[in-house]
Amino acid sequence: MVTSTKKEDVYASLLLTDTYLPGALVLAHSLRDAGTTKKLAILVTPDTVSTETVYDYVIYVDRIRNGKPANLFLMNRPDLHSAFTKINLWKQTQFRKIVYIDADVVAYRAVDELFDLPHAFSAAPDIGWPDLFNTGVMALTPNMGDYYAMTAMAERGISFDGADQGLINMHFGNTYNRLSFTYNVTPSAHYQYVPAYRHFQGSINMVHFIGSDKPWKQGRESTTDAGPFNEMTGRWWAVYDRHYHKEAGNAPSIVQHFVKGEYNPTTRYVVPTGEPNGWDAQRSSPPTNSGPEAANFPRTHYEMSKDTSQFRAPDRYPSPPNNVSYGERDQPKTIFPWENNAPRPTRVFAENPLAPVTPAPGSPAIRTAPSPGGTAWNSFNQNNAWDEIPQINRYVDSMQRHRRSRSQILAASPGRSTSGERQEEPSEERRGSIKLPAAEGVPAQDEWDPAAQLQKLAKQQSEVLLEKLGASVPGQTQESISVDGKEIPHRPLPFGSEDILAEAPELVTGQTTPRTVESRSPSISTTATIAVPSYQGPGAMFEKGEDYLTQDTPAQPTEEDLDVLQT
Numbered sequence: 001m002v003t004s005t006k007k008e009d010v011y012a013s014l015l016l017t018d019t020y021l022p023g024a025l026v027l028a029h030s031l032r033d034a035g036t037t038k039k040l041a042i043l044v045t046p047d048t049v050s051t052e053t054v055y056d057y058v059i060y061v062d063r064i065r066n067g068k069p070a071n072l073f074l075m076n077r078p079d080l081h082s083a084f085t086k087i088n089l090w091k092q093t094q095f096r097k098i099v100y101i102d103a104d105v106v107a108y109r110a111v112d113e114l115f116d117l118p119h120a121f122s123a124a125p126d127i128g129w130p131d132l133f134n135t136g137v138m139a140l141t142p143n144m145g146d147y148y149a150m151t152a153m154a155e156r157g158i159s160f161d162g163a164d165q166g167l168i169n170m171h172f173g174n175t176y177n178r179l180s181f182t183y184n185v186t187p188s189a190h191y192q193y194v195p196a197y198r199h200f201q202g203s204i205n206m207v208h209f210i211g212s213d214k215p216w217k218q219g220r221e222s223t224t225d226a227g228p229f230n231e232m233t234g235r236w237w238a239v240y241d242r243h244y245h246k247e248a249g250n251a252p253s254i255v256q257h258f259v260k261g262e263y264n265p266t267t268r269y270v271v272p273t274g275e276p277n278g279w280d281a282q283r284s285s286p287p288t289n290s291g292p293e294a295a296n297f298p299r300t301h302y303e304m305s306k307d308t309s310q311f312r313a314p315d316r317y318p319s320p321p322n323n324v325s326y327g328e329r330d331q332p333k334t335i336f337p338w339e340n341n342a343p344r345p346t347r348v349f350a351e352n353p354l355a356p357v358t359p360a361p362g363s364p365a366i367r368t369a370p371s372p373g374g375t376a377w378n379s380f381n382q383n384n385a386w387d388e389i390p391q392i393n394r395y396v397d398s399m400q401r402h403r404r405s406r407s408q409i410l411a412a413s414p415g416r417s418t419s420g421e422r423q424e425e426p427s428e429e430r431r432g433s434i435k436l437p438a439a440e441g442v443p444a445q446d447e448w449d450p451a452a453q454l455q456k457l458a459k460q461q462s463e464v465l466l467e468k469l470g471a472s473v474p475g476q477t478q479e480s481i482s483v484d485g486k487e488i489p490h491r492p493l494p495f496g497s498e499d500i501l502a503e504a505p506e507l508v509t510g511q512t513t514p515r516t517v518e519s520r521s522p523s524i525s526t527t528a529t530i531a532v533p534s535y536q537g538p539g540a541m542f543e544k545g546e547d548y549l550t551q552d553t554p555a556q557p558t559e560e561d562l563d564v565l566q567t
């Protein structure tokens, strides 16, 4: 005999802890308010403290804990250690069909049509990985086959997220009937979300607040921005306020207890500011008529001591504690390898004679008091080079004289024979005598005709030069030439310049000056005499402040240039 018992359809939710009580109640009311014709059931674990009468059926089930909760930490939800308890739904074979809904869901409408689905199991895609289904909303047909299979998985901790969603997805794989996302809409910040939300918001059936931040845990003031999330939480709070708002009168305080900002709101702590209106600094800016903050500061009054007796030190002060150690024992443990074999720290004192001293050159302290140990420093010559080498001294003197009386020296140049005589003159000048002493052997100014003297000098030089060059034979070894007391060493001529040299005597005949020689045959001039400097600009004789040509005088344009300019 076959007994056909018509089984009931039921919405079911889950309450593992009282903290989800506000959610479970809002869910139930949202379905009821939307006019569902189905009954409501809630699975509760025996240790769940509160049960509410909103649900038609309160079903006690055994808690199923995950003994291997490591995967729960992958999604940072260790609080879901008992989510496997949800498997008990398949055991409720007293019902024909169950539409399971998480306690953190608010229904926009009654989704009774889900009971008409022919499929054994239906769920909506998960927003985190859409090939998976979210186990917050499921339409299922209870059966012991699925129940035992999933219990076996739960006992072995088989679940990729450590909770029910990982387990149930692994059990059903892709053999599930996919529901529209509108049955399990999750708030999100994904780029596509806002336009899609705007497009589909009219067809939303249920909203699911996944994650650890639930509307009742955040409080109603947590979201004030306009946008999808605020609109959806607003729907949750609308149901809550309709049934549990503190001013509704009949709201059980146990519900308010788990809603942030709702429990015992009249005894809120008020900062004692001394202001007559009891301003709460945590809630508002200070009243405009309030006094300055410093008025509330504690006042302390100090006075000078009136004790006129002299201070007397006590006979003895307490001795320092003798259990303080600064020895090795207090050294911190070494961490790095170089701490163990570090060299002993040393210190170098300035007066240490053994220390290698590298004095700064010219340091007066070291020069006047050399170290008694006799270091290498003592062997250095401590005199100035210009004091020791007469050539440098003479050069400096000649520079001075040249600057002060260049024209005079130039005029007297034929008479100067030795460098020793010249050396004395600038020394006199440097001593500050303004009137120059009469130079010996120098003719008076009016007796001196510079032009005639210059011609005489040129003639003299040419004769000496001719004499010397006349003795030379091209290509043969020559003795060194001496001109005006200066030795000019013989140098071999560059290859191919022998015939040029053969013309040389002819070039320097007559009254021609050395300049002419050089300009017509430079190779001979450099070999024989260095009469004209090879540079044009300021040289070693230049001193600051002297005038010299910085620009060449422009040459007359050539005929070729004129042709170009005139056309």
Ligand SMILES: O=c1ccn([C@@H]2O[C@H](COP(=O)(O)OP(=O)(O)O[C@H]3O[C@H](CO)[C@@H](O)[C@H](O)[C@H]3O)[C@@H](O)[C@H]2O)c(=O)[nH]1
Pocket: 013, 014, 015, 016, 017, 019, 020, 079, 080, 083, 102, 103, 104, 134, 135, 136, 137, 161, 163, 164, 165, 166, 209, 210, 211, 212
């Ligand atoms: O302390 C708790 C924790 C959970 N629950 C119940 O268990 C459900 C699942 O927990 P929930 O915080 O809603 O999880 P979700 O943030 O939604 O996380 C996802 O991952 C969970 C674990 O896989 C699934 O159960 C959810 O359906 C899925 O949306 C809740 O709705 C409650 O019904 C409690 O009663 N108390």
Ligand SMILES: [Mn+2]
Pocket: 102, 103, 104, 105, 136, 208, 209, 210, 211
């Ligand atoms: Mn949930």
